[in-house]
Amino acid sequence: MSEKNNKNQELLKLIHKYLDSNNVLALKSCLSKVHPSEIADVLESSTESERRQLWSHINSSIEGDVLSNCNAVVRNSLLQHMEPSRVASATNHLELDDVADILQDLPHELADEILLSMDEQNRSRLGAVLNYSADTAGGLMNVDAVTVRSDVDVDVVLRYMRQTKHIPENFDQLFVVDRGDVFLGALSLSTLVLASSDAKISDIMDVNHPAIFADTPAHEVAILFEQRDLVSSPVIDESGRLIGRIMIDDVVDVIRQEGDHSLMLSAGLDEEHDIFAPVLVSTRQRSLWLAVNLATAFAAAWVIGLFEGTIEQLVALAVLMPIVASMGGIAGNQTLTIVLRGLALGNVGDANAKTVVRKEVAVGLANGCIWSIVVAFVAGFWFEDAGLGAVIGFAMVLNLLTAGLAGAAIPLLLQKINVDPALAGGVVLTTVTDIVGFVAFLGLATMFLV
Incomplete structure (x- = not known):
């Protein structure tokens, strides 16, 4: 655990101790000695009821600084219990881009009330920032240039x-x-x-x-x-x-x-996900992605079901199937991670996409050949069946080759159709490598071993 995490946990324990014992003087003394960003960390590490209790003891002079350091979910939960005039007063000393970040995450009605509570000069200057989306240079800027x-x-x-x-x-x-x-x-x-x-x-x-x-x-x-x-x-x-x-x-x-x-x-969650949100809220947020993964799992299970007769005749196939799928998934995710990073940094795009795909396919083929020999030898020795070893080895080559192709091509295709590759890339890739791996392994076994 890092030094920052240790410090945060020690501060969290101390503050919770003062809250539990209702030692208001000690709590306020403690809060006066720490930076607003550290108070924001404590708020994010506490339950909703603890946040409200702690927020009532924070000095009004640093409320704006604490809010600007909180994530959007925690910040909005606190702002909902504050009067617009109090929010305007708390944020009047903040840089305009920080105030804009706070207002852009709020419901329009509440944001408008806060804007109307500001003086005309600040409202006008803030309007220059709010005219731009939060994820653009205009949304990030301050207007106080010299x-x-x-x-x-x-x-x-x-x-x-x-x-x-x-x-x-x-x-x-x-x-x-x-x-x-x-x-x-x-x-x-x-x-x-x-x-x-x-x-x-x-x-x-x-x-x-x-x-x-x-x-x-x-x-x-x-x-x-x-x-x-x-x-x-x-x-x-x-x-x-x-x-x-x-x-x-x-x-x-x-x-x-x-x-x-x-x-x-990559887990189907929002980056502002609140780890201490109520159970029902967290359950609802995670259910959709679980449903998507369940659908892909059923697709892979359906493919396996097509070869039910083959598996009944040769039980060793059921033992070895996870190896083929796992190796393909890992190889594909390696490629996917590299390509996602390249897309994020602008190193991968239309100009060199074909080169990247060709290279990753070659890597997949090379790794497939190397590890197929290892897997074929181990499987053949384990089950005393050289034919079984050859089948799983060839299936491994096909799946790692597919993993390299899919891991490079899927994020590029998703970006083309304006779907975030970081969101959908992993689940699509896993589905492809699982299905191809099972079809290759069980299909070859049906052809040559049964």
């Missing part, structure tokens, strides 16, 4: 910055724009401080700094930050006008969400 003109001197900019009343949090660079707010370049603080006081901004700005269009998908923003080693980047609209900035902390959130998304979808 801008300068290209025709002014360094000394003018430095004096302006000393006199300004508000510098955005995590401020690391200025953005150079023209009179129409069209983005021209970026100027890092280090360059500004080291430059001669009479130097023109146009002479020292970075005209090659990448700007991100507001409708760029969030995962593409994350890839750009990783490729260019960016700490922040300007966001522009379709006409090139600067409308905000994205910081690295926003991108870290995207990376984590993408990881959670792939992991949870």
Whole structure:
């Protein structure tokens, strides 16, 4: 267990101890010493009744910070018990992208009430972010970028910055724009401080700094930050006008969400799934995926039933069937994982899809040949039947070859028809490898052994 997990569990035990003993003073003292993100972890690790009890003792000055660090399910359960004016007050010091994240996950009626509770300036600035989907650059951005003109001197900019009343949090660079707010370049603080006081901004700005269009998908923003080693980047609209900035902390959130998304979808769950949700809620959320898997299991069982007579005559087939299916499933999932990662990073697409499929088919064939020899020898020695060993060995080659082809082709095809490969890829692949494995093994046995 990691040090972070240990710390979270120790804090959780301590807080639950204070809650159980109703030691309010000790509880408030404890909460005042920990970061809002750690309080959010505790809330996510508690039952719904414990969350409500703990939330009532959290200092109102950090409520917004705690909410911004909670996942959507936990956050919404807390917001439902708060007055809109209280939510507006709790979030008025947060960065606009964090407030937007909170509001976008709420029912429209409640979100509208909270917006109406805000002052006009904050409501207008927040509206600029809410105009964009949460999973785009526009949904990630903050609108508090610091801008300068290209025709002014360094000394003018430095004096302006000393006199300004508000510098955005995590401020690391200025953005150079023209009179129409069209983005021209970026100027890092280090360059500004080291430059001669009479130097023109146009002479020292970075005209090659990448700007991100507001409708760029969030995962593409994350890839750009990783490729260019960016700490922040300007966001522009379709006409090139600067409308905000994205910081690295926003991108870290995207990376984590993408990881959670792939992991949870592979089990048919939402990435915001609440592990401490009521039993009936969790049961309902998981039932659909169980039903889908049951249907595919019946399909595989139906295939086996077609060879019922063969299995009755040669019981060893029933013993060895899981080996063929298991090896195909593992090989296919290896390929599926690699291709899903390539799709997520943009390394796999239309330009090289055929190359990837051919390579994975070759890998499947090579592994099939290698492991078929091992399996054939073990099965033949175990049941003292060389013919049985040859049949399972050949079936292994066919199934691993199919696993390589299916593991590469299925996610590519699913993406073509706009179905998330992370959601459906695993269950489709398992069905294919199970059915092909059973048909190959039992079919060959019917032809040559019975």
